[in-house]
Amino acid sequence: MCCEGTVTMRVVFGIWACFITVGLIYVIAIGVLHR
Amino acid sequence: MKKGESVTGWKQHGLSTVFSVLFLLALTGQALTGAALYNEQQVSDGLSEVTLLHYLTSSNFAVDVAENWQSEYLQFMLYILLTVWFVQKGSAESKNLDEIGGGSDEEQEVGAYARPDSPSWAKARGFRRTLYSNSLVAAMATVFLLSWLAQSVAGQTSLNEEQLIGLEAPLTWAQYLVSADFWSRTLQNWQSEFLAVGSMAVFSIYLRQRGSPESKPVGAPHQETGTET
Numbered sequence: 001m002c003c004e005g006t007v008t009m010r011v012v013f014g015i016w017a018c019f020i021t022v023g024l025i026y027v028i029a030i031g032v033l034h035r
Numbered sequence: 036m037k038k039g040e041s042v043t044g045w046k047q048h049g050l051s052t053v054f055s056v057l058f059l060l061a062l063t064g065q066a067l068t069g070a071a072l073y074n075e076q077q078v079s080d081g082l083s084e085v086t087l088l089h090y091l092t093s094s095n096f097a098v099d100v101a102e103n104w105q106s107e108y109l110q111f112m113l114y115i116l117l118t119v120w121f122v123q124k125g126s127a128e129s130k131n132l133d134e135i136g137g138g139s140d141e142e143q144e145v146g147a148y149a150r151p152d153s154p155s156w157a158k159a160r161g162f163r164r165t166l167y168s169n170s171l172v173a174a175m176a177t178v179f180l181l182s183w184l185a186q187s188v189a190g191q192t193s194l195n196e197e198q199l200i201g202l203e204a205p206l207t208w209a210q211y212l213v214s215a216d217f218w219s220r221t222l223q224n225w226q227s228e229f230l231a232v233g234s235m236a237v238f239s240i241y242l243r244q245r246g247s248p249e250s251k252p253v254g255a256p257h258q259e260t261g262t263e264t
Contacts, residue, residue, distance in 0.1 A: 012051050019058070023104070024181045030097040031188030 062100075069096055080200055094196070097189035098220070105182035106224030112175035114232055122260065125240035127251045129261045143168070183221075190217055 005013075045052055070090040077084055090096055119137060123129040141148045145168065149158040156167035166173070191211035198205050211217055235249070241257055244250040251259060 008048060012048050015055070016051065019055075020178055023100070024178065024185065027097040027101045027104075027185040027189060028181065030092060031094055031101075031185055031190075031192060034094045034192040035188070 065099070066091055066096065069099060082200075094189040094192035098186055098193045101182050101186035101189055102220045102224055105179050105186055106221075106228050108175050108179035108182060109225065110228035110232055112172055112179055115172050115175065123236050123240070124260055125257050126236045126260060127239035127249060128236045131260055137168075186220065187212060187217060190220060 066087065070085070070087050073090050073093070073095055074084040085093070118129065120135055121129075122132050122135060124132060137143070140146050143157075144150055144153055145157045145164055146160060154167065156163045158164075159167075187208065191206060191208050194211065194214070194216050195205040206214060239250055242250075243253045243255075245253050
């Protein structure tokens with residue numbers, strides 16, 4: 001379903017999904033690695 | 036020319052562009068000022084100052100980021116979910132008073148009522164359609180829960196560093212989950228989100244912002260709810 005719409009719409013969706021995913025992995029990893 | 040095609044280039048994605056820039060600027064500002072504050076505390080505790088990189092990989096930075104993320108995603112998850120079943124007479128943020136609930140397949144344009152250009156998962160049946168019908172809330176809920184988890188893990192480490200400096204016993208994760216520090220960080224964010232969202236729903240009954248889709252048209256009567264025409 002995310003393959004539908006224009007290329008730019010997919011790029012924008014991808015950038016925001018990356019912001020969130022990278023951010024979540026980062027904060028969880030920091031918390032876990034410091035335990 | 037189709038409706039909306041008069042706007043071309045990056046302006047078609049202006050909202051996401053502006054918010055991307057604002058997000059990165061604010062995060063950079065938080066990193067720099069957070070590091071400065073952290074170092075002030077280090078000096079007053081008689082400890083050596085740390086580098087920016089050290090601060091950015093500290094649990095102190097992680098918990099500050101995570102606690103704000105979780106509350107924002109909780110706010111939007113609840114707003115999307117609660118506006119399915121709860122309405123507010125006169126609010127631009129509410130559906131019409133007689134539209135409470137998930138709507139019929141015909142209204143939602145799914146299954147047999149899907150249009151040729153509807154998303155493929157809206158045309159599908161069973162699990163895929165159910166998942167897609169709730170995908171926005173599911174995404175918000177996932178980010179909320181993971182951010183809250185990150186807040187709890189990083190918050191535990193951050194508090195334990197302070198406990199050690201004060202020569203006090205560290206807390207386990209389970210102890211931290213019921214600690215005043217965890218719930219104080221959590222609830223101070225939640226209360227502000229609920230207040231802001233509630234006031235937006237109520238203020239939009241009587242107040243207007245010309246041109247904003249979050250507002251009724253300036254001349255719309257106060258008793259007109261949402262997109263009612």
